[in-house]
Structures are given as structure tokens and as C-alpha cells.
Amino acid sequence: MHLVLAGAGHAHLEVLRHFGQQQARRNAEAPRLTLVAPDAITVYSGAVPGVVAGLLRPGAAEIPLAPLLARAGAEWIEDQVTGLDAGRRLVLLGRNPPLPYDLLSLNTGARPVTPPGSVPVRPWRGFFAALAALDPAAGRVAVIGAGVAGVELALALARRPGPHPLLLEAAPELLPGLPASFRAHAERALRLAGVSWRTAFPVERLDEGMLHSLEAGMGQVALAIACAGALPGLDLRTSGLACDAAGFPRVDEALCSVSHREVFGAGDGVAAGLPKAGVWAVRAGPVLAGNLSRALRGEPPRPWTPQRQALMLLGTGRAEAIGLWRGISFEGAWAWRWKRWLDDRFVQRYAGAGGGWL
Ligand SMILES: Cc1cc2nc3c(=O)[nH]c(=O)nc-3n(C[C@H](O)[C@H](O)[C@H](O)COP(=O)(O)OP(=O)(O)OC[C@H]3O[C@@H](n4cnc5c(N)ncnc54)[C@H](O)[C@@H]3O)c2cc1C
Known part of the structure; x- marks a missing residue:
């Protein structure tokens, strides 16, 4: 059996770890395993x-794939998945011939809606390169999208040399959909950090650094980072797989494609009826690993009942964090230490020492 993993997302880190443990136990179940990923490291966004x-030290968010691959006895194809022929069980690749599979797992994440002229926050490589190349004297940085990730990124950017960043949000308020008490904590942190923001400002495009919205130009920025919306990392609408309208493959509660039982998927890149956030991609990891193992043994997959609520912790860039748990908002240095402990635990589980992009 040939199991192909498309994308080195959070859930696939756990799948690689799982098959590494199988190898260590010399378990006969260990399949031929191939990971298709464009980079030798993957990034933990938190x-x-x-x-x-x-x-945090440079590299603290990076997880090198080589040790995980070696332990799992997996092959790495350094490439981008460009499509899928689900009928013929072929993964289509950017630079390599089509890759046949018996079992396929998708964990290619999502990318933001990127107005022309802006730099998407992911793929991370381009974002890190743009940030490293940024001359602090060149002007302000704008973050497009004031969801949790956008607010946290703007607060972090405020700690870097150069003018204070600008945060732009299409909705009438920051942190759309989140409780007012949480928003109040965030607004205070933004003010303290010197981040200014504009709401009801849907950025359309940038012309030579000039921001344009529906109404008018909004001034010059040196760099605009797109951090809103979710488009599939891999659009599979023409693959034969059942997808939702946006192109995310639809999976059931066992993380199995609703149209092709030999295809599984997890994380932001699939339509599973879950929020698109890392916490669910992480939680899906062991379920996905277990169900891929079951599929290899010819057993039916087991359904998963994910938690509906998750702890939210947003770093303020000042060794403090704002949190939200079951509708209750809080803030403090202790919350930052808690976030660091959770994040470190995840990275250490898969990485050990980090990589070196930023
Ligand atoms: C700044 C920021 C901070 C965030 N902080 C948090 C947080 O604290 N908590 C939280 O819950 N969520 C957070 N998020 C959201 C979180 O990053 C995502 O929800 C999470 O990464 C989704 O995980 P995933 O495994 O689905 O995909 P990803 O982590 O995006 O991984 C997908 C992988 O697939 C690769 N890939 C993509 N397309 C292809 C392709 N065609 N072929 C091969 N490989 C491909 C990518 O390079 C990537 O390595 C944050 C997001 C941002 C932008």
C-alpha cells in the first residue's frame, strides 16, 4: 500500500510521528509512505x-521535516501538489510526474485572500522573505484583516523598528464575531502598541504601495500583508472529489472524503464543518493517523467528535497575552507564559531544534 501525504500541515506532523512509532516497533503495518511538501521545514503559526x-528566538516556529521523515521511513518529494485525478488515484505535481496512491491524505491548509499588490501571510516563505527585505525607513506596514491572526501580527510588527503598523478590516469592527470584552482588551493593546486601525475598509488593491478601497486611496505603505479570508491551499474542484463551493474537499466526521473512501484530509484545507484554526488541525492529527492506519488494515474509519470550543490566546507583542475561554476574556503576563508553554510543547513534540527562515 502506498500512502501519500499531501502537505506538511499540523495534522500530518502527527501522522508522520505515528508512523515513526510504528517503524520503531517494527510493526508490519508500516506502509510505503511519501510526503509531498514544497519546503524542508514546516511552520507552527502560533x-x-x-x-x-x-x-522568541529566530527559528522558534519552524519544524524541520527530515527527522520525522527518517523515523517514519518516508520519502519526501520536494514539490507542490497542483491537482488530483481522484478517478485514477493520481496526485498531480508541479515538477514531477503524477504520483499514484492507494491511500491519500490531504493537509495543505488555506491561504488568505490576497488583494493585488499585497503579500499573503502564507505561504510563510514569501512572508518571511518580504519581512526580512523590509527597510524600516521605507514606511509603514499594513496588515489586511483584523481577525485574531491579523491583530496578533500587527501587535508583533509594532515591536519592530520603523513606523507603527496599520490594521485594516473590511467588517465594521475589529475581531468580527468575537465578544466585545475580548475586543476591548485587544483595542487597548493596539492603542498601547501604537497600532492604528480602520474598519469597514475592504482593501481592493495596492498600486505602488498606495492602498485602495472601494471609496478612495488610503495612503502609502511599504508593505501590505494579507491576513484575512481562507482560500484552499489546493483547489480540488476539478479533481473529481466532492468539494464545497470554495474548492475545499468535503470530509465526514471520520475525516474521510464523502466521495472517495481512499482519500482523507484534515485542517484548514478541508471542509469538515469546523472553524479554520490551528487548534482543530492539531486535534485532528491523532484521529487522522488512527484512521489512516485503520484504512491500511482494511478496517472502517472511526468517527471523531471534536470539541466545539477552544481556548484562544493572542500575544500582545509585550510578553503578555489576551485570552478567551467559554466567553470569558482575560489578559496578563501569566496568559503569555501559558501560551508559550502550549506552543513550545507543540514545537518540541515534532522539532527539537528549529530551522532558520526568520
Ligand atoms: C499569524 C498567524 C497566527 C496564527 N495563530 C494561531 C493560533 O495561535 N492558534 C490557532 O489555532 N490558529 C492560529 N492561526 C491559524 C493557523 O495557522 C491555521 O489554522 C493552521 O495553520 C491550519 O493548519 P493546517 O494543518 O490545516 O495547515 P497549515 O499549517 O497551513 O499547513 C499546510 C501545509 O501545506 C503546505 N501546502 C500548501 N499548499 C500545498 C500544495 N499545493 N502542495 C503541497 N503542500 C502544500 C503548506 O506549505 C503548509 O506547510 C494563525 C494564523 C496566522 C496567519
Whole structure:
């Protein structure tokens, strides 16, 4: 059996770890395993703002894939998945011939809606390169999208040399959909950090650094980072797999494609009826690993009942964090230490020492 893993997302880190343990136990179940991923490292987003703010060491968010691959006895194809022929069980690749599979797992995440002229926050490589190349004297940085990730990124960017960043949100308020008490904590942190913001400002495009919305130009920025919305990392609408309208493959409660039982998927890149946030991609990891193992043994997959609520912790860039748990908002240095403990635990589980992009 040939199991192909498309994308080195959070859930696939656990799948690689799981098959590494199988190898160590010399378990006969260990399949031929191939990971298709464009980079030799993968990034844990929760730690990115801390690195951007200079609170965490460079590389603290990066997880090298080589040790995980070696332990799992897996092959790495350094490439981008460009499509899928689900009928013929072929993964289509950017630079390599089509890759046949018996079992396929998708964990390619999502990317933000990126107005022309802006830089998407992911793929991370381009974001890190743009940030490293940024001359602090060149002007302000704008963050497009004031969801949790956008607010946290703007707060982190405020700690870097150069003018204070600008945060732009299409909705009438920051942190759309989140409780007012949480928003109040965030607004205070933004004010303290010197971040200014504009709401009801849907950025359309940038012309030579000039921001344009529906109404008018909004001034010049040196760099605009797109951090809102979710488009599939891999659009599979023409693959034959059942997808939702946006192109995310639809999976059931066992993380199995609703149209092709030999295809599984987890994280932001699939339509599973879950919020698109890292916490659910992480939680899906052991379920996905277990169900891929079951599929290899010819057993039916087991359904998963994910938690509906998750702890939210947003770093303020000042070794403090704002949190939300079951509708209750809080803030403090202790919350930052809690976030660091959770993030470190995740990265250490898969990484040990980090990589070196930023
Ligand atoms: C700044 C920031 C901070 C965040 N902080 C948090 C947080 O604290 N907590 C939280 O819950 N969520 C957070 N998020 C959201 C979180 O990053 C995502 O929800 C999470 O990464 C989704 O995980 P995933 O495994 O689905 O995909 P990803 O982590 O995006 O991984 C997908 C992988 O697939 C690769 N890939 C993509 N397309 C292809 C392709 N065609 N072929 C091959 N490989 C491909 C990518 O390079 C990537 O390595 C944050 C997001 C941002 C932007």
C-alpha cells in the first residue's frame, strides 16, 4: 500500500510521528509512505507572532521535516501538489510526474485572500522573505484583516523598528464575531502598541504601495500583508472529489472524503464543518493517523467528535497575552507564559531544534 501525504500541515506532523512509532516497533503495518511538501521545514503559526516581535528566538516556529521523515521511513518529494485525478488515484505535481496512491491524505491548509499588490501571510516563505527585505525607513506596514491572526501580527510588527503598523478590516469592527470584552482588551493593546486601525475598509488593491478601497486611496505603505479570508491551499474542484463551493474537499466526521473512501484530509484545507484554526488541525492529527492506519488494515474509519470550543490566546507583542475561554476574556503576563508553554510543547513534540527562515 502506498500512502501519500499531501502537505506538511499540523495534522500530518502527527501522522508522520505515528508512523515513526510504528517503524520503531517494527510493526508490519508500516506502509510505503511519501510526503509531498514544497519546503524542508514546516511552520507552527502560533509561534510566528512571537518570533516577529523578537520575543522568541529566530527559528522558534519552524519544524524541520527530515527527522520525522527518517523515523517514519518516508520519502519526501520536494514539490507542490497542483491537482488530483481522484478517478485514477493520481496526485498531480508541479515538477514531477503524477504520483499514484492507494491511500491519500490531504493537509495543505488555506491561504488568505490576497488583494493585488499585497503579500499573503502564507505561504510563510514569501512572508518571511518580504519581512526580512523590509527597510524600516521605507514606511509603514499594513496588515489586511483584523481577525485574531491579523491583530496578533500587527501587535508583533509594532515591536519592530520603523513606523507603527496599520490594521485594516473590511467588517465594521475589529475581531468580527468575537465578544466585545475580548475586543476591548485587544483595542487597548493596539492603542498601547501604537497600532492604528480602520474598519469597514475592504482593501481592493495596492498600486505602488498606495492602498485602495472601494471609496478612495488610503495612503502609502511599504508593505501590505494579507491576513484575512481562507482560500484552499489546493483547489480540488476539478479533481473529481466532492468539494464545497470554495474548492475545499468535503470530509465526514471520520475525516474521510464523502466521495472517495481512499482519500482523507484534515485542517484548514478541508471542509469538515469546523472553524479554520490551528487548534482543530492539531486535534485532528491523532484521529487522522488512527484512521489512516485503520484504512491500511482494511478496517472502517472511526468517527471523531471534536470539541466545539477552544481556548484562544493572542500575544500582545509585550510578553503578555489576551485570552478567551467559554466567553470569558482575560489578559496578563501569566496568559503569555501559558501560551508559550502550549506552543513550545507543540514545537518540541515534532522539532527539537528549529530551522532558520526568520
Ligand atoms: C499569524 C498567524 C497566527 C496564527 N495563530 C494561531 C493560533 O495561535 N492558534 C490557532 O489555532 N490558529 C492560529 N492561526 C491559524 C493557523 O495557522 C491555521 O489554522 C493552521 O495553520 C491550519 O493548519 P493546517 O494543518 O490545516 O495547515 P497549515 O499549517 O497551513 O499547513 C499546510 C501545509 O501545506 C503546505 N501546502 C500548501 N499548499 C500545498 C500544495 N499545493 N502542495 C503541497 N503542500 C502544500 C503548506 O506549505 C503548509 O506547510 C494563525 C494564523 C496566522 C496567519
